[in-house]
Amino acid sequence: MSFLGTxxxxxxxxxxxxxxxxxxxxxxxxxxxxxxPSGCGKSTLLHCLAGIMRVDAGEVFYRGRRIDTSSExxxxxxxxxxxxxxxxFGQLVAELTAAENVALPLLLAGARRREARTAALAWLDRLGxxxxxxxxxxxxxxxxxxxxxxxxxxxxxxxxxxxDEPTGALDTLAGEQVLGHLVRLAREQRTTVVLVTxxxxxxxxxxxxxxxxxxxxxxxxLGIAAVRR
Amino acid sequence: xxxxxxxxxxxxxTVRVVLTGLSAALATLAILAALTVLAIPTVLDGGSNxxxxxxxxxxxxxxxxxxxxxxxxxxTIPVLVLAGQCARLGAxxxxxxxxxxxxxxxxxxxxxxxxxxxxxxxxGLGALAGLGLHLVGRQxxxxxxxDGKLALPxxxxxxxxxxxxxxxxxxxxxxxxxxxxxxxxxxxxxxxVRRVRTRPPRPWAGLLILGGLGTAALLPPLAQYLDxxxxxxxxxxxxxxxxxxxxxxxxxxxxxxxxxxxxTGRLLHRFARRPAGLLAARRLTADPWTGSRTxxxxxxxxxxxxxxxxxxxxxxTEFAAEAEYARRSAEVSGLPYEPWDTxxxxxxxxxxxxxxxxALVIAAGGLLVALAExxxxxxxxxxxxxxxxxxxxxxxxxxxxxxxxPAVAGIVLAAGTGITLQRGLxxxxxxxxxxTVCREASPTDCVExxxxxxxxxxxxxxxAGFVGVALAVxxxxxxxxxxxxxxxxxxxxxxxx
Amino acid sequence: MSTPHVxxxxxxxxxxxxxxxxxxxxxxxxxxxxxxxxxxxxTLGRLERDGLVARAxxxxxAGPDRTPYAVTPPGEAALDxxxxxxxxPLPHLNSVLLAKVIITLLVADLSRxxxxxxxxxxxxxxxxxxxxxxxxxxxASVADVIAADxxxxxxxxxxxxxxxxxxxxxxxxxxxxxx
Numbered sequence: 001m002s003f004l005g006t007x008x009x010x011x012x013x014x015x016x017x018x019x020x021x022x023x024x025x026x027x028x029x030x031x032x033x034x035x036x037p038s039g040c041g042k043s044t045l046l047h048c049l050a051g052i053m054r055v056d057a058g059e060v061f062y063r064g065r066r067i068d069t070s071s072e073x074x075x076x077x078x079x080x081x082x083x084x085x086x087x088x089f090g091q092l093v094a095e096l097t098a099a100e101n102v103a104l105p106l107l108l109a110g111a112r113r114r115e116a117r118t119a120a121l122a123w124l125d126r127l128g129x130x131x132x133x134x135x136x137x138x139x140x141x142x143x144x145x146x147x148x149x150x151x152x153x154x155x156x157x158x159x160x161x162x163x164d165e166p167t168g169a170l171d172t173l174a175g176e177q178v179l180g181h182l183v184r185l186a187r188e189q190r191t192t193v194v195l196v197t198x199x200x201x202x203x204x205x206x207x208x209x210x211x212x213x214x215x216x217x218x219x220x221x222l223g224i225a226a227v228r229r
Numbered sequence: 230x231x232x233x234x235x236x237x238x239x240x241x242x243t244v245r246v247v248l249t250g251l252s253a254a255l256a257t258l259a260i261l262a263a264l265t266v267l268a269i270p271t272v273l274d275g276g277s278n279x280x281x282x283x284x285x286x287x288x289x290x291x292x293x294x295x296x297x298x299x300x301x302x303x304x305t306i307p308v309l310v311l312a313g314q315c316a317r318l319g320a321x322x323x324x325x326x327x328x329x330x331x332x333x334x335x336x337x338x339x340x341x342x343x344x345x346x347x348x349x350x351x352x353g354l355g356a357l358a359g360l361g362l363h364l365v366g367r368q369x370x371x372x373x374x375x376d377g378k379l380a381l382p383x384x385x386x387x388x389x390x391x392x393x394x395x396x397x398x399x400x401x402x403x404x405x406x407x408x409x410x411x412x413x414x415x416x417x418x419x420x421x422v423r424r425v426r427t428r429p430p431r432p433w434a435g436l437l438i439l440g441g442l443g444t445a446a447l448l449p450p451l452a453q454y455l456d457x458x459x460x461x462x463x464x465x466x467x468x469x470x471x472x473x474x475x476x477x478x479x480x481x482x483x484x485x486x487x488x489x490x491x492x493t494g495r496l497l498h499r500f501a502r503r504p505a506g507l508l509a510a511r512r513l514t515a516d517p518w519t520g521s522r523t524x525x526x527x528x529x530x531x532x533x534x535x536x537x538x539x540x541x542x543x544x545x546t547e548f549a550a551e552a553e554y555a556r557r558s559a560e561v562s563g564l565p566y567e568p569w570d571t572x573x574x575x576x577x578x579x580x581x582x583x584x585x586x587x588a589l590v591i592a593a594g595g596l597l598v599a600l601a602e603x604x605x606x607x608x609x610x611x612x613x614x615x616x617x618x619x620x621x622x623x624x625x626x627x628x629x630x631x632x633x634x635p636a637v638a639g640i641v642l643a644a645g646t647g648i649t650l651q652r653g654l655x656x657x658x659x660x661x662x663x664x665t666v667c668r669e670a671s672p673t674d675c676v677e678x679x680x681x682x683x684x685x686x687x688x689x690x691x692x693a694g695f696v697g698v699a700l701a702v703x704x705x706x707x708x709x710x711x712x713x714x715x716x717x718x719x720x721x722x723x724x725x726x
Numbered sequence: 727m728s729t730p731h732v733x734x735x736x737x738x739x740x741x742x743x744x745x746x747x748x749x750x751x752x753x754x755x756x757x758x759x760x761x762x763x764x765x766x767x768x769t770l771g772r773l774e775r776d777g778l779v780a781r782a783x784x785x786x787x788a789g790p791d792r793t794p795y796a797v798t799p800p801g802e803a804a805l806d807x808x809x810x811x812x813x814x815p816l817p818h819l820n821s822v823l824l825a826k827v828i829i830t831l832l833v834a835d836l837s838r839x840x841x842x843x844x845x846x847x848x849x850x851x852x853x854x855x856x857x858x859x860x861x862x863x864x865x866a867s868v869a870d871v872i873a874a875d876x877x878x879x880x881x882x883x884x885x886x887x888x889x890x891x892x893x894x895x896x897x898x899x900x901x902x903x904x905x
Contacts, residue, residue: 052616073620080618091613093508095515100507107504108619136515153617180862200851200885201878204858209851 003028003192004049004160009058011044018044020215021058026160031186031193033206041215042196043164049194050083050162051075062160080108084153084161084191086182088168091149092137098124098148099133105156123151127181143174150178154185160192167202179205246351252591253352253399256308257359260395263301264387265363283379302472308526308591341408349404356399360392434488437481438646441474445653471654478646479532483525486639490517493634505623509630517635523599524636526592528643531699534585535647538691540655541578547659548574550681554662561666561676586698593702600632600710608717615718624718625711632710636703644696648687657685729761730769731808734778734801741782741796744770757860757873770795778804823884827891831902839895847888854881 002025011019018041026032026049034042047053048060051067052075060068062082067075079085092101102120107113124130127147137145146166153161163182167175183205186193195206203209211218371383386392448470455461494513501507548571559566604611611624663680667673736742736750744766751761773779778801782794797805823846830839854877860866861874891898 047616050616076615076618076620078618079616083618085613085617087613087616091610091617093511093610093614094607095511096508100511104504104507104614104619105617107507108623113502183862184864200854200882201858203851204854204878205862206855 002026004062004194005060006045006048006055007059007061009045009048009055009060011041011048011053011055017215019048019055022212022215022217024049024210024217026192026194028159028192029190030208031183031195031206033203033209034194034196034212035198035200035203035209036212036218038198040212042198042212045212046162046164046194046196050085050160051078052085080105081156082159084156084158086146086149086153086161086163086166088165089142089145092145092152094137097134097136098129098140101137101148102151102155105152109156119155120151123155124148126185127151128177141174142170143177146170146174146178147181150182150185154189154191157189158191160194161186162194162196164196165198166195167199168197175202246347249348249351249403250355250358252308253355253403254359254362256305257356257395257399258363259301259305259308260399261359261363261387261392263298263305264391264395265382265385266298266301268385268387268391269382270385282373282384283382298468308588345404345408348407349400352403353396353400356396359399360396432488434481434485437477438485439481441477441481442646442650442653444470444477445474445650448654449656474650474654475533475536478650479529482528482532482639482643482646485642486524486528486635487517489638489642490635493638497630497634503623503626504619505626506630508624508627509634512627512631513634523596523603524639527589527596527636527699527702528639530585530588530592531640531643531695532647533588534582534695535644535692536651537578537581537585538688538695539648539651539685541581541691542688543651543655543659543685544574544578545571546683546685547661550659550661550683553683554678554681557681558662558666558678561668561678563669585695589698589702593706596703597706597709600706601713604628604710604713604717611714612718621715621718625714628710628714629707632703632707637700640696640699640703644692648692652685655685659683659685728808729765730773730778731805733766733769734773734797734805734808737779737795737797738802738805741794743792743794747795754869755873756870757877773801777801823887827895827898828902831895831899836896836899839899840892843888843892843895847885850881850885850888854878854885857881 005023005025007023008021009019009023010017010021020041022041022045024032024034024045034045036042044053048055048068051060051062051070055068058068059066062078067078070078085091092098093104096104099117099120102123103111103113103116106116106119111119121130121133124133127150129144129147129151132140132144132148137148140148146169150166153163161182166182167178170178179202182193182195185191193206195202197203367383367386370381371379373379448467490513494510494517496510497506498510498514501510548569552568555569556566614624615621660680660682662678664678665675666678667675732751732755733747736747736754742750744763747770748761748763748766751758751766770779774781774795778798779795780798782796826842827839830842857874857877861871861878863870866874
């Protein structure tokens with residue numbers, strides 16, 4: 001059994017199937033890209049792997065333990081301590097400053113305000129946005145917001161980082177900066193990364209790539225639509 | 230063109246239009262009723278100022294009519310505030326729609342004008358409906374009862390110009406309120422409001438409250454002065470001053486709640502150790518007006534409740550003093566003591582209390598909508614927080630802090646201001662009687678019986694009642710919203726757009 | 727690529743002999759198709775014949791490979807007009823990839839074409855990852871990043887074309903074999 005993965009994971013939204021039996025393995029320290037056209041189930045796979053969502057059938061495991069059967073509280077603890085999550089946009093709390101947003105996970109873990117702020121500032125500095133510490137998300141550009149969000153995802157030094165189209169809302173150069181930081185920091189910390197994207201250029205940052213199509217893994221990477229006829 | 234655009238919209242928009250119309254109709258009815266009561270010609274009936282055609286002494290006695298009219302007009306304030314709140318109902322969807330107009334080339338002013346037109350139009354229809362109801366009700370209730378007396382002043386109608394002013398004024402007012410509320414809405418094509426730091430509230434609220442209370446405090450000395458020079462205070466002046474003072478303090482309390490929100494937010498931010506406190510603190514300082522805006526109608530109702538409670542306990546004390554005097558004089562004269570029946574007057578206040586309770590319930594509706602809206606508008610960020618492992622309990626506690634802080638502060642402030650205003654306007658001492666009472670048996674044996682003087686106590690029970698009901702309303706709404714929070718933070722909210 | 731104009735441009739920064747010119751070329755255009763010495767000298771010879779470059783003095787222990795060349799005024803004019811001219815965008819659709827798909831469908835069957843496309847996609851993806859690694863290397867120069875970007879974006883375009891072609895390949899097969 002590998003570090004993180006699924007066995008025949010199935011998940012539907014009402015009558016619409018999103019995952020139809022996906023088996024995927026992620027090695028420790030690896031950067032894995034999950035690609036595929038929109039609606040192929042890649043975000044759902046990420047949510048299931050991160051314990052944000054339960055699978056309807058199949059298994060999800062992490063470090064030798066099944067997480068699909070553990071309670072919401074247990075999975076929330078796991079997400080808080082072992083995982084970091086980065087979404088496309090809109091994850092920062094609008095009313096909090098950049099530093100407070102980044103410090104939030106540490107405060108949740110019981111850190112003191114002062115310590116949490118110091119750590120948050122250090123992370124903002126590593127991402128080149130230290131000067132934005134006291135700004136609110138609404139006052140930043142999309143790229144700056146994503147870098148703050150990345151700092152928040154990494155501040156607890158998680159073992160796994162889940163990134164769902166992290167550059168989907170950014171222009172090419174801003175996206176490149178975010179991805180550059182993400183890959184560099186992941187390598188430095190030996191963080192495992194699951195990177196969901198529809199863009200081959202983003203997937204190029206990964207060590208390995210798996211492609212989903214219509215809720216199943218597509219070994220050719222080209223899509224089963226071709227086999228259809 | 231504006232009209233066509235203003236009428237286009239979704240189901241939420243329909244609900245908002247209907248609610249706006251309804252509250253406008255209610256406000257119109259209340260104002261018309263007040264005007265009607267004021268329009269009753271005063272018949273000098275042997276100096277007793279009683280219009281004999283009415284069964285209800287509250288209306289029959291000219292001296293009481295001003296009070297009735299004032300109460301009716303004051304009741305329109307929470308209703309109007311609710312009408313204003315309705316303009317915010319379904320705001321995110323409407324903002325997107327307005328943004329689409331902007332994308333199509335409408336300027337920001339035009340977009341706001343469209344929204345204001347919608348509110349004005351809806352309340353125009355509401356005002357007309359209110360007028361219609363009033364006129365129909367007049368006819369239906371206009372038949373004298375078995376005793377040949379009228380239950381309500383259905384035989385008089387305010388002058389036509391007054392009717393016109395009301396029917397035209399209510400929609401104009403509603404449109405202005407809508408414009409005021411939309412002033413800060415920044416429109417983008419995606420309906421995303423980019424928050425920038427708002428200026429911290431200035432302590433205007435204190436000035437308004439103090440101004441209102443000060444105006445009220447001027448009245449008793451003025452009345453005394455007029456008394457000494459042998460004149461009496463005109464009812465119109467008294468009513469006007471009461472109205473102005475009430476409006477000032479109500480506005481002050483509403484604005485003051487924003488200020489309190491901001492200050493408590495700052496304090497909480499300084500001292501909060503846990504994330505829930507931090508989140509709530511930042512939300513309170515980021516937009517202190519949300520709390521006061523949503524609570525506006527509720528606070529107005531509590532304020533008037535406290536005012537009414539003050540009046541009521543004053544009246545009860547007066548009755549008690551009179552009863553005491555009557556008892557003493559009966560003792561002296563040897564005539565049997567007959568207690569006075571005051572149930573009618575108590576009943577009048579029960580009616581006022583009922584009206585205020587209804588106002589509280591109406592306010593609760595607005596509050597529910599506004600709270601739900603605040604959750605829905607930030608559901609994405611909250612779902613993201615839950616995804617990163619923030620326990621929902623933390624978000625719930627933040628919501629509780631954020632709701633209860635302004636609510637508790639505002640309710641206590643409203644109750645305190647209301648009772649202070651009442652006790653400023655009226656003497657805190659009542660006296661009854663004062664005269665010579667002669668024994669029934671020997672009419673020459675007369676005794677000087679001093680007046681019974683009583684101090685009006687604070688109506689602590691009634692105040693606690695209003696504060697308690699208001700808090701219970703807020704708490705139950707908070708519970709509903711905590712349930713809503715669960716569904717709003719479902720992971721489905723995160724699905725890529 | 728127009729090698730004479732590129733060499734003119736490199737010489738415009740100062741006189742150089744063939745060896746320096748070749749080194750400069752490799753430095754400025756990293757990961758371009760390698761330019762052999764022979765071609766450098768042949769090109770210089772042609773430029774000299776046309777009067778666009780001239781020998782700038784003779785070095786003492788002169789062999790032919792130690793002769794520095796400099797740009798002449800007509801050479802400067804030629805370079806200037808080249809830099810100002812707009813390149814025709816994609817004048818001929820003559821990619822090997824495109825030709826191969828058509829020919830495969832002509833001489834073989836659908837599954838062969840699909841197999842080829844699938845392997846081609848894998849190769850493209852690998853190359854794209856390689857170039858991304860070049861780009862994210864902390865020691866990469868701006869020239870490296872720009873060159874890698876050029877490749878990445880073209881590979882991305884090819885990959886998207888490959889994916890769409892897969893969906894059309896059956897229709898294409900019918901069309902190709904019908905003629």
